[in-house]
Amino acid sequence: MKSRAFLCVSLTFALCGAAEAQTRPVARPAPPSTVTERVFFSAGVLFQVNSNDFTDTATIRRNVENGRLETSYDVGGGLAFDASGSFLVWKNLALGAGLTLFSASTTTTIDAQVPHPFFFNQPRSVTGEFDGDRSETAVHIQARWLVPVSDKMLLTIFGGPSFFKLEQDIVNDFEYSESYPFDTATFTRAVAASQSESAVGVNVGGDVAYFFTPNVGVGGTAQYSGATVEMTLPSGTGDVKAGGLQVGGGLRMRF
Amino acid sequence: MKRVMAMVVAAATLSISLDVGSAQQSSTLRFNATGNDLRVWDQFVTAQERAGALRVEQATQDPSVPSRTVERLQQYYQGVPVWGAEVVRDLDRGVPVSIFGDLSTQLDLDTQPGMTVDAASQLLLSRAASGAALLRPLTLVVLRQESGEPRLAYTSVVASSNQVFRVFIDARTGAELLRYSSIRKQASIGTGRGVIGDTKKMSVRLQGGVYLADDPIRPPVLLTFDMRNNKIRALDVLFGAPLFLSDVASDTDNNWTDVSAVDAHALVGWTYDYYFKRHGRRGLDNRDRPLISLINAVSQQDAVTLPPEWFDLAVNAFWCPDCGPGAIGVMFFGNGVPPGLFPGLNINPLAGSLDIVAHELTHGVTSATSNLLPTNEPGALNEAFSDMMGTSAEFFFQPVGAGIGQADYLIGEDSFRAVGGGLSGIRSLSNPIAFGDPDHYSLRFTGPEDDGGVHINSTIPSHAFYLAIEGGRNRVSGITVQGVGAANREQIEKSFYRAFAFLLPASANFSTARAATIQAARDLYGANSAAAQAITQAWTAVGVN
Numbered sequence: 001m002k003s004r005a006f007l008c009v010s011l012t013f014a015l016c017g018a019a020e021a022q023t024r025p026v027a028r029p030a031p032p033s034t035v036t037e038r039v040f041f042s043a044g045v046l047f048q049v050n051s052n053d054f055t056d057t058a059t060i061r062r063n064v065e066n067g068r069l070e071t072s073y074d075v076g077g078g079l080a081f082d083a084s085g086s087f088l089v090w091k092n093l094a095l096g097a098g099l100t101l102f103s104a105s106t107t108t109t110i111d112a113q114v115p116h117p118f119f120f121n122q123p124r125s126v127t128g129e130f131d132g133d134r135s136e137t138a139v140h141i142q143a144r145w146l147v148p149v150s151d152k153m154l155l156t157i158f159g160g161p162s163f164f165k166l167e168q169d170i171v172n173d174f175e176y177s178e179s180y181p182f183d184t185a186t187f188t189r190a191v192a193a194s195q196s197e198s199a200v201g202v203n204v205g206g207d208v209a210y211f212f213t214p215n216v217g218v219g220g221t222a223q224y225s226g227a228t229v230e231m232t233l234p235s236g237t238g239d240v241k242a243g244g245l246q247v248g249g250g251l252r253m254r255f
Numbered sequence: 256m257k258r259v260m261a262m263v264v265a266a267a268t269l270s271i272s273l274d275v276g277s278a279q280q281s282s283t284l285r286f287n288a289t290g291n292d293l294r295v296w297d298q299f300v301t302a303q304e305r306a307g308a309l310r311v312e313q314a315t316q317d318p319s320v321p322s323r324t325v326e327r328l329q330q331y332y333q334g335v336p337v338w339g340a341e342v343v344r345d346l347d348r349g350v351p352v353s354i355f356g357d358l359s360t361q362l363d364l365d366t367q368p369g370m371t372v373d374a375a376s377q378l379l380l381s382r383a384a385s386g387a388a389l390l391r392p393l394t395l396v397v398l399r400q401e402s403g404e405p406r407l408a409y410t411s412v413v414a415s416s417n418q419v420f421r422v423f424i425d426a427r428t429g430a431e432l433l434r435y436s437s438i439r440k441q442a443s444i445g446t447g448r449g450v451i452g453d454t455k456k457m458s459v460r461l462q463g464g465v466y467l468a469d470d471p472i473r474p475p476v477l478l479t480f481d482m483r484n485n486k487i488r489a490l491d492v493l494f495g496a497p498l499f500l501s502d503v504a505s506d507t508d509n510n511w512t513d514v515s516a517v518d519a520h521a522l523v524g525w526t527y528d529y530y531f532k533r534h535g536r537r538g539l540d541n542r543d544r545p546l547i548s549l550i551n552a553v554s555q556q557d558a559v560t561l562p563p564e565w566f567d568l569a570v571n572a573f574w575c576p577d578c579g580p581g582a583i584g585v586m587f588f589g590n591g592v593p594p595g596l597f598p599g600l601n602i603n604p605l606a607g608s609l610d611i612v613a614h615e616l617t618h619g620v621t622s623a624t625s626n627l628l629p630t631n632e633p634g635a636l637n638e639a640f641s642d643m644m645g646t647s648a649e650f651f652f653q654p655v656g657a658g659i660g661q662a663d664y665l666i667g668e669d670s671f672r673a674v675g676g677g678l679s680g681i682r683s684l685s686n687p688i689a690f691g692d693p694d695h696y697s698l699r700f701t702g703p704e705d706d707g708g709v710h711i712n713s714t715i716p717s718h719a720f721y722l723a724i725e726g727g728r729n730r731v732s733g734i735t736v737q738g739v740g741a742a743n744r745e746q747i748e749k750s751f752y753r754a755f756a757f758l759l760p761a762s763a764n765f766s767t768a769r770a771a772t773i774q775a776a777r778d779l780y781g782a783n784s785a786a787a788q789a790i791t792q793a794w795t796a797v798g799v800n
Contacts, residue, residue, distance in 0.1 A: 063444045064456060117444050117472060118456055118524060119652075180474055181528055188383075 035092050035146045035154075037254040042207065042219060043083040044250015048102055051076045052241040058234035060173075065115035067123055069234055071108050071171045075134060078104040080246060082221070086144045098140035098203070100225060100246070106134045108171050110190055117182050126176050128187030132169025133194070136242045138225055139163045140203045152211045154219075154254070159204035164227040166242045167196045172234055201227025201243060209252040220249040282361055282403070288354040297351045300328065300342055307331060309342060323347050330358050333366045337397040338410070338423075359397070364405050368395055369427030375409040378429050379422060383413050390414050398423050398432055408432055442471040447511030449518040450607020451659045451669050457511055457521055466511075468504035468520040473527055475543035479504045479520040481513070482552045486561075486568055489552035493578040493585060504550065515550040519588050519606035523548055526613040529648040530620070533745065534752050539584065539616070540623040546616070547579055548586045550606060558592045572605040574618035584622075586615045591670065601672045608669040609652065610645030617641040625759040632764040634709030639716040640755040642666050646684055646717075647748045655741070664721055684721040687714035688730065694718045695731035696765065696798030715797050716768055722793040723747045723786070729796035736792040739785050746786040750776040769794040 052075040060067045079102075086096025108130040113123040140162045147155040173191035178184070205223025212218075226243035288296040303309040313327040323345055330340035342356035370378070372393050380387050390412040398408040407426040423433040445457040445466055458477075460469040468479035481504035482489040492498055504516040511517045523546050530536040537543045553561060558569035567573070572588045579585040588611075591602035605611050618641050621627055627637040649662040657663055659672075668680035678689055687694040692714040699715060700708030722729065724747045726738025739746050753775035759768060772794070776787035794800070 064446050116456075117458060118521075118528065120454070120456065180472065181531055182472075183532075 035088060035148055037215075038088040039255040040086045040088075040094060040096070040144070040146075040156075041084070041253040042209075042221070042250060044081075044219070044221070044248055046080045046082045046100065046221065046223075046246040046248035048077040048080050048244055048246050050244035052244060054238070054240050056233040056235050056238055058236075060112065060114075060234075063115040063117045065120060067115045068113040069174070070111045071234065072111070073168075074107045074109070076104065077244075078102065080136075080248075082246070082248065082250070084140065084142065086142065088146070092146045092148075094144040094146060096142050096144055098138075098142055100138040100140065100243070101135070102138075102243075103133065103135040106132050106169065108132055108169075108190065108192075110171060110174050110187065112174060112176075112187075114176065114185050122183075124178070124183065124185040126174070126185050126187050128174065128190065130169075130171050130190035130192055132171070132192055133167075134169065135167045137165040137167075138201075138203070138227075138243055140225060142203065152217070154209045154211070154217075154252075156207040156209070157205070158207070158223075159202070162201045162203040162225045162227060162243070163198065164201050164229060164242045165196060165198045166227075166229040166231070166240065167194055168231065168240065169193070170195045170231065170233060195231055197229045197231050197240075199227040199229040199242070201225065205246075207252075209254075211252065211254070215253055215255060217252040217254075218249060219252040220247075222247045282359070283399075284356065284358045284360050286354070286356045288356075289352075293351055293354060296354045296356070297344070300344060300354060300356070303330075304328065307334075323352070324349075332359070332362045332364075332397050332405075335366045335395055335397050335407070337362070337405075338399060338408075340399070359399055359405065362397065362405050364397065364407055366395075366397075366407060368407060368409070370409075370429065372409070375424060375426070375429070376411070378424065379409075379411060379413055382431075388414050395426060396423075400432065406432055443509060445506065445509030445511055447506075447517030447521070448514065449521070450514045450604045453660055455517055455521040457509070457517060458524060459506075459509065459520075461509075462500075464507075466506045466509045467500075468516055470520070470524055473524055475527065475538045476545035476547075477520070477524060477527070478545070479516055479523070479548045479550060481505070481516060481550055484551055484554040484557060486553050486557075486565065489549060489568065489587075492549060492580070493575060493587070495578075495580055495582070497580045498547075513551070515588060515590055515604040515606045518604065519548045519550045519586075519612065522606065522609050522612040523586065523616060525609065525652055526616045526648050529613065529644075529651045530616075533647070533651060533748060534756075536620070536756075539619040544619075544623070545583055546586070547583055548588065548606075550588050550604075551590060552587070553590060555590050555593045558590070559596060570602050570605075572611050572615050574615040574622070576619065576622040584619060586612075586619070588612070588615075594674075599674050599677050601674055603670045603672060605667070605670045608667045608671075610642070610649050610665075611667050611670060612645075613648035614641040614645035614666070617644040620644075620756060624756040625763065626761045627755075627759065627763060628761050629706060630709060631707035632712070633762050634706050635712035636716055636755070636759070636763055636765065636768050638709050638713035639720070640751070642682060642684060642713060642717045643720045643748075643751055646720075647744070650741075650744060664725075682710070682714060682717075684714065684717045685725070687718050690714075694797065695729060697731060715799065716765060719769075719790070719793040719797045719799065720747065720751055722796055723750075723789040726789070732796050732798060734792070734796040736796050737785075737789060738793075739789050743785070746776070746780055746784075747790065749779055750786055750790060753779065765794075765799045769799050 055072045058069045060069045081101045084098030086094035088094045110128045112126040114126050116122040142158045142160040144156050144158040169192045171190045171192045175188045176185040177188050203225035207219050207221045209219035210217050224245050228239045229242050230237050231240045309328040311326050312329045315325045326344045328342040330337040337359050340358050345353045376393050393409050393411045398406050408423040409426050410423045412421050420434050424431050441461045443461045445459050447457050458470040459466045460471045470477035480502045552568045569589045574586050576584045588606035590604045594601045627633040653662040655662045664685035665680035666682040671681050673679040683689050693699050700711040722736040724738050724744045726736050728735040754771035758771040772790050776790050780786045
């Protein structure tokens with residue numbers, strides 16, 4: 001729902017520009033083919049559209065028998081802070097860097113099969129949930145191609161590598177209570193630890209900015225920035241997705 | 256003299272620091288006064304007691320030296336006990352003989368908690384599993400941490416499920432400072448290979464680097480003692496000699512290889528489980544009377560040279576309610592004989608048969624309930640009930656079948672193995688005549704042997720038990736019984752258990768057992784229930800009216 005709203009904002013900016021062009025066709029100067037400003041900043045809020053759910057299934061050893069620990073991480077979308085700056089280096093090409101910060105609560109569902117202390121092949125089912133945290137920090141190196149639509153509207157396409165740092169609470173184990181005759185066991189708590197890993201990914205996207213003043217405006221962005229991060233999970237190392245499709249908008253500045 | 260003076264100085268220093276200590280890190284004062292310095296330390300302790308820094312919490316008459324009184328004094332800091340800080344003063348008619356102390360000095364902390372007792376209690380419980388309870392009142396204490404920093408803490412014992420912990424939380428922030436188990440047993444699950452070569456789990460205890468056949472997680476004491484092929488020792492124990500920790504069957508790596516130890520320990524546990532799960536019974540006396548097993552009294556090789564009067568120690572298993580230290584009651588399992596000693600029959604360790612183990616434990620149940628007399632028909636009912644429950648335990652845990660380790664209506668078939676095509680086991684509930692036992696009352700043994708045929712005639716009621724479950728036609732009477740079916744065997748097991756454990760008098764005969772089991776089925780399932788009808792038909796089929 002929020003993503004749709006941001007797209008509408010972006011489209012509105014585009015339509016505003018178009019309407020202006022139609023109402024004053026004669027007075028309107030030809031779009032400048034070159035960019036006169038040299039420094040560009042943006043800051044705003046993005047909505048990470050996709051979820052990055054992941055699951056791990058590990059073999060656990062309890063009561064001299066193998067059991068199973070399945071952890072399913074529900075990593076939904078959410079708001080991210082985004083900022084970038086670039087510097088015009090040649091014609092319409094600018095080079096810059098960006099930063100995206102995303103954090104969210106993650107619900108981990110724990111579904112385990114715990115072997116019985118007295119009998120083989122009579123596992124007990126233990127289920128529970130753990131509320132953990134996740135944060136993604138992405139630093140983007142961007143080449144930005146600036147396309148001035150009018151003196152007030154600027155279209156930008158960009159892309160480049162992204163450096164992701166993912167911090168995620170990982171459930172490594174769990175505790176349960178049980179009592180004689182031990183035919184059932186009840187989840188008591190998850191044993192989790194925050195884990196931080198880095199990976200290199202990509203970012204690519206487009207931005208439409210409308211400037212109210214020569215230097216200040218608003219804009220809308222749609223971008224993909226993502227990476228696959230290798231984390232240590234109970235079963236071993238596993239791939240965890242970070243980032244994804246993000247849309248949003250915010251303040252735009254140029255000098 | 257110099258030493259005494261030094262003590263006086265130390266005592267004076269301590270006295271001041273106990274009262275008005277100023278450092279954030281406390282230090283520990285340990286003293287063991289048994290000689291010349293006793294007087295000084297006694298004066299110090301007395302002074303601290305007067306100042307309220309030490310309080311006598313316990314004064315016990317020393318049982319080993321009647322003239323002695325042992326005082327235990329707890330250290331307090333501003334009215335709050337310092338956890339584990341104590342002085343123990345041994346007095347002979349009021350005169351100190353020894354003083355041992357471990358106290359904190361230079362304590363400096365605010366003793367006002369930041370939360371109420373109720374709030375702290377709720378906090379402790381909220382962190383435990385649902386259903387948790389505080390086993391001790393929440394107490395405010397000064398906790399001496401390993402770092403030396405004293406902390407004002409609330410402590411209690413929290414029990415949730417089978418876990419019992421003493422927990423300390425910071426009395427201001429609620430942060431957990433320390434937790435340790437209040438259960439002193441270190442449980443461990445091992446594996447072992449039993450008599451028939453199957454692998455079982457062993458619930459044992461780790462102590463001093465050795466795994467002991469001491470089940471710490473089942474409710475009763477469940478111990479298996481290894482007589483290490485010492486028949487004299489075994490007899491001594493049966494006659495009341497004490498058992499020691501060194502007698503407990505043990506293993507160094509928790510991968511048990513002594514087949515008798517594995518099966519006796521595991522299968523006694525299984526039988527306890529059967530009674531608990533099927534009948535809601537807590538062991539022998541329904542109050543978790545200890546389950547003690549003796550194994551390895553005689554090795555198979557030594558059995559060859561045993562005098563006949565001792566042969567039972569090799570080829571038999573039994574329950575002796577008055578045996579063992581303090582007449583605790585003992586189950587005994589022989590190890591059998593070497594293969595080939597008897598033509599056509601190998602006798603393997605008797606603990607390897609679940610029905611034998613459950614049979615012996617059931618004798619313990621009987622002696623705690625109906626206490627059926629051990630001769631003639633009451634004795635035959637006693638043996639029959641043990642066979643019924645032994646068979647029922649097999650069907651509860653083992654897959655149905657005719658092979659080794661499978662549930663059937665043979666007794667002892669996993670230990671008494673036929674060689675060359677014969678029938679394994681010692682009795683049959685489904686076809687008693689296969690072992691020469693009667694399957695009808697008209698064929699009952701009436702001689703004096705076997706205590707009036709207690710084992711021989713046991714197959715008459717146990718065959719009725721079989722017919723009530725499985726149905727079928729009695730070979731002698733020709734009467735066909737409509738059994739409840741294997742899927743409903745629980746009804747017959749419960750009916751017979753109710754009758755034998757609750758309704759029968761000690762001198763019950765077969766006719767009484769008939770009436771009691773029918774009544775039990777009516778009680779449980781209704782007068783016209785399939786169970787009541789099947790049991791009625793079954794007794795009639797075997798000629799008991």
